[in-house]
Amino acid sequence: MAVRLGLGLPQYGRFADPDALVTVAREAEARGFTSLWVGDRLLTPLEPRDRYPGGDGTIPHAHRTFLDPFTILAAAAAVTSRIRLGTSTLNANWYPPALLARSLTTIDRLSSGRLEVGLGLGWSSDEYAAAGIPWEGRAARFDAVLDALETIWRDDPVSLTDRRWSVAPSHILPKPAQSPRPPIHLAGFSPAALARVGRRADGWLAVAMPVPVLTAMWGTIRESAERNGRDPDEVRVIVRVNPIVAGSPAADAPPGGRTVEEIAEHLGATAETGVHEMFLDLQQTARDPAHLLDLAEALRKASGL
Template sequence: MRIGVNLPHYGTLTGPDDVLEVSRAVEAMGYDSLWTGDRLLSPLEPSDRYPGGDGTMPAEMGVYLDPLTTLTFAAAATTRLRLGTSTLNATWHPPVLLARTLTTLDVLSRGRLDVGLGLGWLQDEYTATGVAWDRRGERLDEIIDVLEKIWGEEVVAHDGARYRVPASRILPKPVQRPRPPILLAGLTPAALTRVARRGDGWLAVGMPLPYLGSLWDKLKAETQRYGRDPGTLRMVLRLNPRITTEPADPSQVPARGTLEQIAAYAKDSGADEVFVDLTLTVRSREQMLDLAGRFLDLMRAG
């Protein structure tokens, strides 16, 4: 199992030294990957309830750095760590511009990018970006079509329902060939079908283990029905707990619990990669690095 950690790019820790020092420190500890999420605004009267807890978006999400800029900054301070998004809301971006930014990050990091894409959950963010909320899944599929053409074809041309690219050469290509891995998020039947049909992996989130396992089994079976090898599909699991000093009720794990409880959950998840987001707990860089070091030790322990 690969083990990652979320970059300090939202909440209390959003300064340049936070990003640089945490990136260098967790690489030295032996972590495998760094991750960012994507949040655009914190509406005063939200259009939708937050999909977790009591439905209120955590206050820490009121401060949020751009995920790809932050990963590029971290890439310059590291040499080995994979760099991923879980998730990047691709539908807010024109696909040609998105392809250029992602390609730039892959080139500058020497081929360390994992492209994690999703749709988000907050209609207010679509309003703010001028993007239609309706048919957003279809929009994401077309964006992926354009990304794959740009990354894989010498002459790129696209004439779709929402985007048109005149026949062009678009360079450079990513370092990773045939393209960076595309990981897709979602829990709905349509989202899981998209993963099965065209994703290199599934971006999962913490949930009761029996439910997680059942979704993963269904996803692998559907992948096979599309004529793909389910053994090549990765599950990357994001955990963003509130770390407690005393054991939480097992029903609350992994939303909250001790480091030991969270690590035990991660080990039992069946994921190929787990990354922990400590933002809801930490209030200093020192605290984050202490918890990150202890979590890694627990994950490595037999």
């Protein structure tokens, strides 16, 4: 099975720029990459309550500037025609489900059914506070959001009753272009999050990690799928890769990094586990759109993907 390869869409740091967005979206499609992905950051606190879940726990400098994911995907949909468009990830709990469903439905229809919905809990209690959402009970809230999205996209009329929100019997139209709905992929690495993926998701949004750790977590997902009467082979694995290329000229790139060959070796080893898709977010290591695309091509060639 060939592993699909996508790119992170220009959205943050030096790449929070409309020209970069259009250039990379069009070129990625022309060069045969299979997908484009956006993330969801709201702010960078000066004194974070929580550690960033990567690197040394420091929030990347580039994350201080971040464009809205829904708007970015809508713009990408307008300048492409084939490439898939994904979120990795939206912090689902920040958004009332009816509004979240409307935004995602609109992007799916604008793109003629190319949306991949990736949802997660988020990691920053500072961002939850800024969004006016309680940090406590976030896992239960997440499941309720997922239930609400399924109902809104499936039913007509829609009726929802929950202690957090309610929808009187109503028409909520249109429905997504994809039937019965866009694919829903879930992020997370805790045992409860992995069990949730196996129980109800179309895919798991993973990140680059040592291969034994990846395969162990994937095994947990497969076991959960089987326990819930699902075919584990139908659960996709999509891996986000945020490489820092050694000697990167980007002014805000963290020090260190690995060579293209070293990164490509890890990509190849990850691909051999049977994952379905990987995407490269090069916004912290590339200096401009042309360099980002050149790095992506170099990594694709060196890894054989």
